[in-house]
Amino acid sequence: MPRSNDRVAEGLSELADLLAITGGDPYRVRAYEKAARSVALYPIDIDELDAKALDAIPAVGPRISKKIIQLRDGGHLEELDELRAQVPAGLRSLLSVPGLGPKRAHQVYEELRVASIPDLLEALEHQRLRELHGWGPTSEARLAAAIEQYQQAGGRMQLGVALALAEELVGGLASVPAVNEVTYAGSLRRMRETVGDIDLLAASSNPAAVMEAFSRLPQLAEVPARGPTKATGITVTGIHVDVRVVPPSSWGAALVYFTGSKAHNIHLRRMAQRAGLKLSEYGLERIDDGKMLASATEEQVYGALGLAFVPPTLREDRGEIEAALEGSLPRLVDLGDIRGDLHTHTNLTDGMASLEEMVAAARRHRYRYLAVTDHAPLMAMQRMTTEKALAQRAALRALDGAGGLRLLHGSELNIQADGSLDWDDDFLAGFDLLVASIHSAFSMSRDEMTARLIKAIEHPAVNIIGHPTARSIGHRPPIVFDAKAVFDAAARAGTALEINSFPDRLDLDDELARLAQDRGVKLAISTDAHATRHLDHLRYGVATAQRGWIRPESVINTWPLARLRRFLAKGRHR
DNA sequence: GCCGTTTTCGGCCCGACTGTTTTCAGTCG
Numbered sequence A: 001m002p003r004s005n006d007r008v009a010e011g012l013s014e015l016a017d018l019l020a021i022t023g024g025d026p027y028r029v030r031a032y033e034k035a036a037r038s039v040a041l042y043p044i045d046i047d048e049l050d051a052k053a054l055d056a057i058p059a060v061g062p063r064i065s066k067k068i069i070q071l072r073d074g075g076h077l078e079e080l081d082e083l084r085a086q087v088p089a090g091l092r093s094l095l096s097v098p099g100l101g102p103k104r105a106h107q108v109y110e111e112l113r114v115a116s117i118p119d120l121l122e123a124l125e126h127q128r129l130r131e132l133h134g135w136g137p138t139s140e141a142r143l144a145a146a147i148e149q150y151q152q153a154g155g156r157m158q159l160g161v162a163l164a165l166a167e168e169l170v171g172g173l174a175s176v177p178a179v180n181e182v183t184y185a186g187s188l189r190r191m192r193e194t195v196g197d198i199d200l201l202a203a204s205s206n207p208a209a210v211m212e213a214f215s216r217l218p219q220l221a222e223v224p225a226r227g228p229t230k231a232t233g234i235t236v237t238g239i240h241v242d243v244r245v246v247p248p249s250s251w252g253a254a255l256v257y258f259t260g261s262k263a264h265n266i267h268l269r270r271m272a273q274r275a276g277l278k279l280s281e282y283g284l285e286r287i288d289d290g291k292m293l294a295s296a297t298e299e300q301v302y303g304a305l306g307l308a309f310v311p312p313t314l315r316e317d318r319g320e321i322e323a324a325l326e327g328s329l330p331r332l333v334d335l336g337d338i339r340g341d342l343h344t345h346t347n348l349t350d351g352m353a354s355l356e357e358m359v360a361a362a363r364r365h366r367y368r369y370l371a372v373t374d375h376a377p378l379m380a381m382q383r384m385t386t387e388k389a390l391a392q393r394a395a396l397r398a399l400d401g402a403g404g405l406r407l408l409h410g411s412e413l414n415i416q417a418d419g420s421l422d423w424d425d426d427f428l429a430g431f432d433l434l435v436a437s438i439h440s441a442f443s444m445s446r447d448e449m450t451a452r453l454i455k456a457i458e459h460p461a462v463n464i465i466g467h468p469t470a471r472s473i474g475h476r477p478p479i480v481f482d483a484k485a486v487f488d489a490a491a492r493a494g495t496a497l498e499i500n501s502f503p504d505r506l507d508l509d510d511e512l513a514r515l516a517q518d519r520g521v522k523l524a525i526s527t528d529a530h531a532t533r534h535l536d537h538l539r540y541g542v543a544t545a546q547r548g549w550i551r552p553e554s555v556i557n558t559w560p561l562a563r564l565r566r567f568l569a570k571g572r573h574r
Numbered sequence B: 001g002c003c004g005t006t007t008t009c010g011g012c013c014c015g016a017c018t019g020t021t022t023t024c025a026g027t028c029g
Helices: A005-023 A026-041 A049-055 A062-073 A078-086 A092-097 A102-112 A118-123 A137-152 A159-174 A208-213 A247-258 A262-274 A300-306 A319-324 A355-362 A386-399 A445-460 A483-493 A510-518 A532-547 A561-568
Strands: A179-186 A196-203 A220-226 A230-235 A240-244 A276-280 A283-286 A292-294 A368-373 A406-414 A434-437 A464-465 A497-499 A523-526
Touching: A005 A026, A005 A062, A005 A078, A005 A092, A005 A102, A026 A062, A026 A532, A049 A062, A092 A102, A092 A118, A092 A247, A102 A118, A118 A137, A137 A179, A159 A179, A159 A196, A159 A208, A159 A532, A179 A247, A208 A220, A208 A240, A208 A497, A240 A247, A240 A523, A247 A262, A247 A276, A247 A283, A247 A300, A262 A276, A262 A319, A283 A300, A292 A300, A355 A368, A355 A386, A355 A532, A368 A386, A368 A434, A368 A561, A386 A406, A445 A483, A464 A523, A483 A497, A497 A510, A510 A523, A510 A532, A523 A532
Parallel strands: A196 A240, A368 A406, A406 A434, A434 A464, A464 A497, A497 A523
Antiparallel strands: A179 A196, A220 A230, A230 A240, A276 A283, A283 A292
16 A cells, blocks of 8 residues: 555645635645645654654644654545545546646636546637636637646556555465465556556466455455466556466576567567467467477577567667567666765755755765765755855765765756846856756747757756756646757766656657767757655666666766766866 | 644735726636
């Protein structure tokens, strides 16, 4: 089951949304939002905390701690139930459409009885929104575009959500005695950025016992289809989970079959066919005499086809089979190669954890170095100042080196519409490392956007461009620029591009990262952590890099500190 | 509803952007 912190945070977050929609005190709404975020990111499991300890969670006071206990222990909250009775179930989903907030959601419900996204689409079709106060044809068009963007995710969930759930389900089945092997397969094992449903694969000589155990998994609300070796379940959160059981002797072939993309599998089967072989989920067999050549492990199956083992993240038919044939698959960057995180925040700006807490967490990750890169003053709501930055630098220097962790003082600058940055060049030169990112003015012409990025890339103090396309998966499309021109500028200037590991960013994505590496660009795989728990997001960034064929050599935070520092100096003295 | 080197009340992350207005409301980062 989900961690109690997540379940409770979801309850508080729903409370905040419903309060906002019904016109509740905005400061109360914000209090619940802040508490929800704080609980979700709190490093300690709230199951272990009593009322007094709950009260010590930042942004949680005596009233919310009582509500947390109710949500945690009983699962119900009177106030939440009352609000749910007032607000139609679908209305809250409107808040997930970019550009539509609580006020407008309330308005469309009160005046047009629109209570869901389908209702909203129908109202748009009949041009009924433009009749409302404050709306017009342009806002209708913007809303329509936003819904389309939102729906393009098409019911797919983010990698992080899918992986957490899949690991719970796999854990639940792994403890069953009849199960020899169990794992997740499909697009999730390939670590695609979004996943439609979860595919589980188990090896067992007693499939009935596995089916029985699957049906009893506490995460599943129902099991609408169940055969002898195959079943489909739907989780309490509405996610489809398919499970398939194969004999232990077919484990490798089944893994190959259920992991590769359609194109990858077709390519493999065609290769087999040409060699007089047949590849299925049961194994690779010779057609003329039916002799089984390989089936137990993936290595054997690929090997019998004359191929090197293809890592799951590459199985998209994007050249990996040809490379496996000629033995030129790259050595992919791995989690263990990463020596430090180069983009993190503290509670000096919008992070949840203090500098000391972030440093301690980085030590637990056994990092050799950590860059602290809080927001810069142009992001006005963060209230960063020169004085605060300098005070943080002094505090950071005092912690530097302890526990073998070296600290770099940085900042995440804002690339303005004209490509200029926070602070003056003299002050910028005092930082160890600077990330520069786009946080505003997302829509401009391709040429203007290209020039804007190149100007930041060429700034002598800028080391990394953060989340270069500024996309938010299922929420905001990537900005539009000339990728080749930008990448060539980055390679020339010695500015790295980030692979941001946040599950709703994964930016650069796999394909752009690959193009960047091909053009000689160095990359930084960073978490953009806003809490200690976010440091764990690195695996998603590393997976994205693997999907982009990225080698450790291309990733600056796999390098030893001395080499990293030379890169950060960009050929000048600091 | 939370919080406190403006401390038990009265603030609360600030400013840009957009489309609608004709001086502003809603949304976002």
